[in-house]
Amino acid sequence: MCPQTVRNEAPSDDKRWKIINATMRRNGDDSHALIETLHSVQETFGYLDDVALSYVAKSLRTPLSRVYGVATFYHFFTLKPQGEHSCVVCTGTACHIKGAQALLSAIKGSFGVAPGETTADNKLSVISARCIGSCGLAPAVVIDGNVMGNLSPQTLVARVEREIG
Amino acid sequence: MTRITLTIDGETVQADEGTSLLEVARKAGADIPTLCHNEQLKPHGACRLCTVEVVKGKRTRLVASCAYPVEEGLVVRTSTVEIEKHRKLLVEMLYPTALHLAKRYGITKSRFEAERGDCNLCGLCVNYCREVAHRNVLYFEGRGIDRKVAFVPGKAQECSSCGACFELCSGGFVVTNHGTVSLNERI
Ligand code: SF4
Ligand code: FES
Numbered sequence: 001m002c003p004q005t006v007r008n009e010a011p012s013d014d015k016r017w018k019i020i021n022a023t024m025r026r027n028g029d030d031s032h033a034l035i036e037t038l039h040s041v042q043e044t045f046g047y048l049d050d051v052a053l054s055y056v057a058k059s060l061r062t063p064l065s066r067v068y069g070v071a072t073f074y075h076f077f078t079l080k081p082q083g084e085h086s087c088v089v090c091t092g093t094a095c096h097i098k099g100a101q102a103l104l105s106a107i108k109g110s111f112g113v114a115p116g117e118t119t120a121d122n123k124l125s126v127i128s129a130r131c132i133g134s135c136g137l138a139p140a141v142v143i144d145g146n147v148m149g150n151l152s153p154q155t156l157v158a159r160v161e162r163e164i165g
Numbered sequence: 166m167t168r169i170t171l172t173i174d175g176e177t178v179q180a181d182e183g184t185s186l187l188e189v190a191r192k193a194g195a196d197i198p199t200l201c202h203n204e205q206l207k208p209h210g211a212c213r214l215c216t217v218e219v220v221k222g223k224r225t226r227l228v229a230s231c232a233y234p235v236e237e238g239l240v241v242r243t244s245t246v247e248i249e250k251h252r253k254l255l256v257e258m259l260y261p262t263a264l265h266l267a268k269r270y271g272i273t274k275s276r277f278e279a280e281r282g283d284c285n286l287c288g289l290c291v292n293y294c295r296e297v298a299h300r301n302v303l304y305f306e307g308r309g310i311d312r313k314v315a316f317v318p319g320k321a322q323e324c325s326s327c328g329a330c331f332e333l334c335s336g337g338f339v340v341t342n343h344g345t346v347s348l349n350e351r352i
């Protein structure tokens with residue numbers, strides 16, 4: 001018999017698993033590719049669920065416990081599905097001084113969500129971050145990947161309302 | 166194997182290269198407290214109770230002896246006023262876990278608010294599960310103040326045939342995953 005790498009069967013016939021497989025293959029299907037692979041899953045599926053984590057662990061021949069440890073360590077990874085839109089509020093030192101807490105309470109007041117939560121209609125996820133590197137714009141917020149600065153609670157709420165329609 | 170000569174508490178001792186300072190010092194009779202250390206496991210270096218003073222050339226520093234391999238010519242002191250002060254503070258911060266150490270240092274209350282009364286994140290259970298039991302059921306979830314011991318979902322049944330980590334834990338054998346399961350109940 002000739003040696004041959006047998007790929008574990010993907011959890012479903014969702015085409016997106018091909019992207020994950022490609023990432024793993026590019027990294028030699030080795031356990032050191034764990035973070036890279038989790039990034040790929042996060043970007044492709046939007047979050048990491050138990051099925052995906054088990055598949056990654058099996059494919060990279062690495063303990064599931066390690067996969068969970070890494071997935072919960074980095075704030076970039078989320079284990080729950082995210083809303084359609086995301087609003088990352090910076091609570092780093094500069095933004096904290098410039099009123100990040102007021103932004104968070106305004107969001108809580110208008111949309112009823114605290115950091116780490118998603119609205120019931122799945123429209124908006126709110127996340128808090130520690131310094132996003134835009135201290136000059138404090139208080140800064142990232143809405144759907146776009147950095148916005150010098151925000152007052154009112155402008156932020158108006159902005160988010162416009163985004164989520 | 167290369168033999169290494171060093172001085173521990175004023176006495177000249179010899180040890181094999183690669184051995185930890187903790188092991189050598191204990192063999193030489195030093196009474197060094199530890200919490201996260203276990204002979205079967207790789208050094209974890211979490212509790213810092215095993216801190217000793219090493220003098221190398223002109224430099225004096227405090228190091229975690231469990232994770233520090235012996236070095237030629239090292240001068241080590243395992244108990245000084247500074248070290249004991251340091252250890253006592255650590256034990257106070259661990260309170261109300263690690264009560265056997267609290268007793269040794271005469272600590273009956275703490276100035277610090279306990280984040281949690283059961284687990285002190287020594288890592289013995291997690292590391293044992295991985296390194297010795299080879300089951301990989303436990304892991305550390307999250308980071309910083311959110312860090313906690315957790316079960317890999319669906320794997321907790323495996324513990325019924327092992328349970329070795331119960332004996333290792335100094336904190337009352339409680340491990341919780343999302344605040345629900347506890348090893349105490351022996352799953
Ligand atoms: S549950 Fe016990 S053994 Fe495990 S990390 Fe916490 S204190 Fe240490
Ligand atoms: S503190 Fe908010 S961007 Fe640096």
Ligand code: FES
Nearest residue numbers: 210212213215231
């Ligand atoms: S025993 Fe050395 S750090 Fe815990």
